[in-house]
Amino acid sequence: MKQVRVEKITHSYDGVRPAVAELSFHINAGEVLALIGPNGAGKSTSLRILATLQRPDSGEVTWDGRDTWPVRQAVRQRIGFLGDGTGLYPNMTAAGYLRFFAECYGLDDGAANTRVAELLATFKLSSKAEARISDLSKGMRQRLAIARTLVHGPELLLLDEPADGLDPLGRRQLREILRGVANEGVGIVVSSHILRELDGFCDAVALIQKGALQVFGPVEEVIDKYEVARRVHEVSVTKGLQQAIAILSAHEGLIEEVLPLTRDEQIDPATADRGKIRVRVRGAENHAAKLLKELVLADVEVIALTRMRSDLEDVYQSIGRDEVA
Numbered sequence: 283m284k285q286v287r288v289e290k291i292t293h294s295y296d297g298v299r300p301a302v303a304e305l306s307f308h309i310n311a312g313e314v315l316a317l318i319g320p321n322g323a324g325k326s327t328s329l330r331i332l333a334t335l336q337r338p339d340s341g342e343v344t345w346d347g348r349d350t351w352p353v354r355q356a357v358r359q360r361i362g363f364l365g366d367g368t369g370l371y372p373n374m375t376a377a378g379y380l381r382f383f384a385e386c387y388g389l390d391d392g393a394a395n396t397r398v399a400e401l402l403a404t405f406k407l408s409s410k411a412e413a414r415i416s417d418l419s420k421g422m423r424q425r426l427a428i429a430r431t432l433v434h435g436p437e438l439l440l441l442d443e444p445a446d447g448l449d450p451l452g453r454r455q456l457r458e459i460l461r462g463v464a465n466e467g468v469g470i471v472v473s474s475h476i477l478r479e480l481d482g483f484c485d486a487v488a489l490i491q492k493g494a495l496q497v498f499g500p501v502e503e504v505i506d507k508y509e510v511a512r513r514v515h516e517v518s519v520t521k522g523l524q525q526a527i528a529i530l531s532a533h534e535g536l537i538e539e540v541l542p543l544t545r546d547e548q549i550d551p552a553t554a555d556r557g558k559i560r561v562r563v564r565g566a567e568n569h570a571a572k573l574l575k576e577l578v579l580a581d582v583e584v585i586a587l588t589r590m591r592s593d594l595e596d597v598y599q600s601i602g603r604d605e606v607a
């Protein structure tokens with residue numbers, strides 16, 4: 283497939299309140315689309331409809347312009363789907379589990395063994411091939427569940443909250459793996475209610491809220507459209523706070539907050555010598571670097587300068603939503 287389009291899908295489970303309403307977005311081959319929204323926004327419903335597991339009340343999902351519902355059996359062969367829960371069998375070995383699915387998809391012994399070995403290697407599970415699933419860590423189990431969705435070489439991968447519960451290292455590994463899968467031409471839709479999980483690795487983003495689309499487009503366009511021109515940074519100062527406030531006010535004029543360095547401290551922002559300043563910094567990262575240099579040259583003791591929010595979080599803030607973590 284080249285492009286999958288969700289065209290004005292509306293679906294209600296109770297016939298009263300729509301779980302998704304007039305939702306439209308698309309995914310191109312080789313792209314990662316982040317489907318973001320708070321709990322209950324309609325992400326899982328959208329993914330199930332995309333997977334042809336549920337028929338929308340109205341609207342359609344098309345593959346290269348053709349409605350998928352009449353040909354759903356064939357389309358399902360071309361989709362990898364990870365829904366709520368991993369669907370792992372705890373008593374199987376990692377390799378046995380993948381081989382089982384490879385056989386379900388009709389691969390012969392030789393092809394199945396090759397595919398299983400490839401997937402175990404891609405998902406960094408080769409050393410655990412003969413380990414029982416119940417003995418794997420959460421991150422490994424999650425990787426195995428995703429590996430299973432790729433056994434049959436799908437063209438579209440639909441993953442419902444795949445990063446849920448993974449630690450930062452697990453999330454980074456997952457991103458790298460999915461980026462690699464997308465680079466081979468697979469279109470990927472990943473849902474999450476946590477913006478930070480998906481920032482920096484998806485190509486396009488669809489933000490949904492109460493079943494309705496708020497924003498859709500390539501990440502860069504969305505960021506430009508919502509004029510995320512100023513990024514919130516936190517400057518931690520152990521000496522020279524007033525000097526730092528003066529410099530940052532003169533340059534940026536947008537100090538959001540002055541806070542104590544630690545929770546136990548109480549400070550008066552007008553007189554304190556140490557503290558944290560939250561400031562909206564204009565433009566690219568190198569602008570922050572220039573400010574840092576100026577602070578240091580003015581003898582301000584800066585112990586850290588950290589970006590507080592990701593670009594997508596700033597987009598979300600600028601459309602006035604706060605339900606996404």
Ligand SMILES: Nc1ncnc2c1ncn2[C@@H]1O[C@H](COP(=O)(O)OP(=O)(O)OP(=O)(O)O)[C@@H](O)[C@H]1O
Pocket residue numbers: 295296300301302319320321322323324325326327328475
């Ligand atoms: N099988 C179902 N029967 C009845 N209502 C449902 C069903 N599945 C979802 N809903 C309702 O549809 C709406 C959208 O739910 P959905 O699971 O698609 O959202 P979500 O964004 O995936 O949420 P979460 O992040 O909590 O998984 C919610 O109001 C939910 O209660």
